Amino acid sequence: MTYPLDPSAEQMREMGEAALAYVVGFIGALDQAPASGVEGAWELAHRLRATPPEDGGSFADVLADVREAAAHAYETSGPGYLPYIPGGGLFTAALGEFLALGVNRYVGLAAPSPAVVQIEENVCRWLCSLFGWDGRSQGVLTSGGSMANFSAMVAARHAKLGEGFTDGVYYVSEQAHASVTKAATLAGFSRRNVRLVATDDELRMDPDALRRAVEQDLAAGHRPFLVVPSAGTTNTGAVDPLDAVADVAEEHGLWMHVDAAYGGFFILTERGRERFGGIERADSVTLDPHKGMFLPYGTGALVVRDGENLRQAHYEGAAYLQDLATAGELPNYSEYSAELSREWRGLRVWLPLRLHGVRAFREALDEKLDLADALYEGLKGVPELELPWEPQLTVVTFRLRDDDRVRNEALLERINASERVFLSSTMIHGRYTIRACIVSHRTHRDRIEECIAIVRRAASEVAR
Numbered sequence: 278m279t280y281p282l283d284p285s286a287e288q289m290r291e292m293g294e295a296a297l298a299y300v301v302g303f304i305g306a307l308d309q310a311p312a313s314g315v316e317g318a319w320e321l322a323h324r325l326r327a328t329p330p331e332d333g334g335s336f337a338d339v340l341a342d343v344r345e346a347a348a349h350a351y352e353t354s355g356p357g358y359l360p361y362i363p364g365g366g367l368f369t370a371a372l373g374e375f376l377a378l379g380v381n382r383y384v385g386l387a388a389p390s391p392a393v394v395q396i397e398e399n400v401c402r403w404l405c406s407l408f409g410w411d412g413r414s415q416g417v418l419t420s421g422g423s424m425a426n427f428s429a430m431v432a433a434r435h436a437k438l439g440e441g442f443t444d445g446v447y448y449v450s451e452q453a454h455a456s457v458t459k460a461a462t463l464a465g466f467s468r469r470n471v472r473l474v475a476t477d478d479e480l481r482m483d484p485d486a487l488r489r490a491v492e493q494d495l496a497a498g499h500r501p502f503l504v505v506p507s508a509g510t511t512n513t514g515a516v517d518p519l520d521a522v523a524d525v526a527e528e529h530g531l532w533m534h535v536d537a538a539y540g541g542f543f544i545l546t547e548r549g550r551e552r553f554g555g556i557e558r559a560d561s562v563t564l565d566p567h568k569g570m571f572l573p574y575g576t577g578a579l580v581v582r583d584g585e586n587l588r589q590a591h592y593e594g595a596a597y598l599q600d601l602a603t604a605g606e607l608p609n610y611s612e613y614s615a616e617l618s619r620e621w622r623g624l625r626v627w628l629p630l631r632l633h634g635v636r637a638f639r640e641a642l643d644e645k646l647d648l649a650d651a652l653y654e655g656l657k658g659v660p661e662l663e664l665p666w667e668p669q670l671t672v673v674t675f676r677l678r679d680d681d682r683v684r685n686e687a688l689l690e691r692i693n694a695s696e697r698v699f700l701s702s703t704m705i706h707g708r709y710t711i712r713a714c715i716v717s718h719r720t721h722r723d724r725i726e727e728c729i730a731i732v733r734r735a736a737s738e739v740a741r
Contacts, residue, residue: 279333282303290334299344304354307719312357312699318349333419350698353574356720359713359728360701362539365571367718373628374573377621384621388608390446394607397623400630401608404564405580407544408557415584417613418576418622422538424651425563425579428614430503430589432561432581433532434464435590437502446494448472449502450482450517452510454536459692479666480513480705482506491529503532508553508562509540512703512712514649514672516540520555526557534558539716540670542569545639548646552669560586566626573605576625579614587613604647641718645671648715648725653707655729661736665705671715674705677736681707684739691735698728 280288310458325342352358354366382390384397401416408414415727419425430447436446442465449457451473458471472494473488491501504526506517519535526533535556539562544556556562560582567576581587592612611617630638649671656662656675664675677685686702689711693699701714713728 280336294314295336295340295664299340300371301370303347306445307355310352311696312354312355312359313693313696315351316348321345321349354717355718356724357610357696357698357728358717359715359720360699362568362714363717364567364574365717365719366573367571367629367631369629370572370576371623373625376628377624382620382621384623385611385617385619385739386601386609387605388601391605391607393621394610397610397621398607400580400623400626401580403630404578407541408559408562408580408582410557410580412583413584414580414582415586415587415608415613416578417610418578418626419614420575421567421577422454422563422565423456423459423577424615425538425565425577426454426456426505426534426536427463428579428587429534429563429581430460430464430560430664431615432456432587433503433534434466436499436560436586437530437532442466442500442502443470444498445500445502446470446472447505448474448487448490448501448512448531449503449505450474450476450480450507452476452482452512452515453505453507454511454538456538457505457536461584476515477667480515482517482522484518484525487522488525488528491525491531495529501529501531503534504537505534507540508535508537508556509527509543509670509672511539512672512676512705512710513666514540514668514670514714515666516669517553518555519553520558523555523558532560533558534561534563536563538563538565541565543642543646544637545555545635546643549642549670566605567650568716569642570626570629571641571716572625574631576622582606584613591615595621600605606721644683644721645715648720649673651722652713652715652725652728655726656732659733661715661740662732665710672712673715674703674710674712674740675732676710677739680708685709685711688735688739691738692731695731695735696739698724698731701732 303667353363382393384394387394399594403412404416434442447724472490474490475483494501506519506522508516523533541615562580564578567573567574591614649668653675656664661677663678666674689702700711702711
């Protein structure tokens with residue numbers, strides 16, 4: 278069976294019902310699915326390698342390929358997926374995406390679909406309000422934290438350095454996400470422009486070390502312009518002392534961009550607001566709804582306290598857009614980011630917020646903080662393990678006391694072999710460290726208790 282580019286109503290219903298049945302069954306089976314179903318994945322990838330056919334085929338065959346490909350992958354949507362920084366993939370966000378792509382409205386400029394842009398702007402205004410910012414602020418939805426950090430870097434460069442920026446230097450801690458330095462490279466800065474600021478015993482940026490580094494650069498004739506603290510590092514979830522960093526930034530006229538891609542939405546909770554004291558003083562903040570709001574991958578955000586700085590750094594006029602250029606009460610998002618053509622990202626965020634309400638997200642994030650504390654306390658009682666840092670958000674790190682890398686690698690392999698949980702590793706100060714990150718709305722107390730039992734048993738076996 279082949280399909281015209283515009284299938285009939287009957288064909289659309291048939292395909293839609295088949296896809297819906299698959300997704301509903303997929304989500305329903307997540308609790309029992311292996312946390313990392315990668316066995317045979319590369320062989321399958323090779324079998325699926327093919328060029329598009331000259332003539333079309335059946336949707337059933339295509340769906341079968343999708344089903345098999347998705348089954349041979351890390352189970353990023355499941356309750357046992359605890360490596361890296363997972364995202365849950367809300368079903369309601371998928372509905373929003375289906376609707377957004379189905380109607381295919383353009384949101385790069387406001388004039389073609391102002392009511393549609395208003396829905397996305399509702400999201401952006403809400404994101405800005407999380408930090409108490411006024412109407413001068415502006416948000417823009419991106420494909421993820423990497424693009425948000427890139428736009429923030431460009432905005433800071435434009436606002437603080439102007440056209441001649443090669444002598445500008447920026448500051449990050451040694452625990453900063455790689456996307457920050459990558460963004461700087463793409464924005465035209467070499468590795469000579471970055472300064473790694475020391476951290477304290479809790480792996481948080483040291484404000485005194487930052488101040489000394491800035492003063493040394495000023496004395497050497499460099500132009501300090503940007504500092505990027507973290508509201509939740511990837512390695513350990515460390516939260517830099519944002520208020521103290523903001524003091525240094527104000528003292529020396531630096532743009533302060535907070536990388537809160539992982540941790541930012543914990544500001545919805547009382548504990549998060551307390552730990553993020555000073556974040557409201559930032560010039561810009563990166564957020565990833567596909568992490569802290571459990572949305573599908575490809576949903577990031579940048580918010581800027583003075584939106585005009587973001588616009589000035591990204592705006593480029595074009596005669597062929599003159600009929601659509603006036604923004605009026607709504608922003609032209611293409612003037613605030615690197616993208617002109619892009620999908621309607623706002624609906625995949627707004628639809629879940631409208632359906633579930635903010636309270637549901639706050640309660641889920643509070644639960645994740647509780648689960649991280651429970652995992653930490655449960656692993657503290659394992660005699661073979663050391664836990665170097667208490668969780669500041671929802672990352673829990675541990676390793677064998679004997680510090681033998683081969684044995685720690687064996688420990689992680691045994692843990693992941695359970696297929697009930699999937700953890701990852703990192704290197705911190707030259708030491709191999711295992712980490713669990715709890716950021717899925719589907720992860721609950723039962724899976725964390727199971728994780729504790731799995732780690733306890735694996736540590737005992739490796740230590741023999």
